[in-house]
Amino acid sequence: MRADRLVAALLLLQARGRVTAADLADELEVSVATARRDLEALSAAGIPVYPQPGRGGGWSLVGGARTDLSGLNAAEAQALFVLLGPASSAAPELTSALRKLVRALPATFRADAEAAAAAVVSDPARWGERSREPPELVEPLQNATVRRLKVRLTYGGSAERLVDPLGLVDKDGIWYLIADTGAGRRTFRVDRIAAATTTEQPAERPADFDLAAEWARIAAEVEQRRSLVSAVVLVDAELFPVLRKRFGRHCEVVERTAGHVRARVTAHLARSLAEQLAGWGSAVEVLEPDSVRRELARIGRDLTERYAT
Structure with a gap:
């Protein structure tokens, strides 16, 4: 990719002070002509790079100019x-x-x-699972976003729509596309996009758009929807760190007493909350609300009927 060559060329200029096209070609494993074009491209882009002809010449940065990258x-x-x-x-x-x-x-x-x-190896697959590769559409959607071109999407079983791609987010191996549509801003799971065709129509991108801030807003909305029902539980103090890890941000301490922790856990439905707590058996006591207690009682009856001998 040319972008990494240009960055590497600039860094080499900063590190060595002066390089020839031949030196650069050798370092970047490209032809001398390609290296020369890269140096000329840096100059054309406004980087203060200039050539010095003759014996001992080469390309240098005016005044030893530097970028933050090699600082x-x-x-x-x-x-x-x-x-x-x-x-x-x-x-x-x-x-x-x-x-x-x-x-x-x-x-x-x-x-x-x-x-x-060499100190870290990243293995994204959980035990017993295969590594999750990004969906095939991630790369073309990323290219369309960078080039600021509209994309024609078919999402699930819905009709085709024309969108302005704004950015992609990898959330624990699940990829999302944030895009502006005729009906407003939307978030699409990439693995649910049935088809995506990049057009030659220029996409609009708000000047003040911040992908990280937008994703933080979207994530907060999702978390809020997942926290519609709460339950107060009593758990042994030694087991509480495990419970908190299981529920993550959906668990908060209400009160600590000798040997126990009173905590509030949340989920989107009373049934979902009960299903998550049922596996703890008697180690976790649900104090309130009654809706979650009733769901737990129902789960207990269902299990008893199925497995009673």
Whole structure:
């Protein structure tokens, strides 16, 4: 990908002060002509890169200009490679770009960055499950978002619609597309999109759109819908950390007493809450409301009828 080559070229310029097209071609494993075009592209983009002809010449940054990317300190360089290093599940293009980045790091940081890259392996599959690969439509939708082109979607069994893609979110292996439609802003699960065709029509993107902020808003709305019913439970203090881990943000402490914790847990339905609590047996006592207690009693009767001998 040309983008990672341009970044690597700029970093090499900063690290070495001056490079020739031949030097750059050797480092980036491209032809000399391609390396020269990349240097010219940096200059055309407004980066203060200029050539010096003659013996000992090459390409340099005016006044030793620098970018924040290669201004990494040692801790930042290690953090970057722990997160996205070659030993992780990074895409091949990203791995290639990072490999070139490590060559451009100051020598004092290079060994630590390489060690950090080899310190972590990411295995997204849970025990007993296969690794979940992104849906095939993620890449074309991402390309359409970057190029700001409208996409024609068929979602589930609904009619075809034309959308302005705004961004993609990976939520624990489930991918979502956020897009503006004729009926307002919508969120689509990518694995439920039956078909997606990128058009040549320019997409509109609000100037103030912030993908992270928009997803935080959407997630908060979903969490609120999942917290319509609450129950107050009493659990042994030693078991409470396990209960809290199971319910996550849907569990909060009401009161701590000697040996016990009174907590509030939430779900979208009384039945759903009872089903989640039933597996705890007598280890968790539901104090209120009656709707959840009745659901638990019903589950108990159903199990007794089925398994009684």
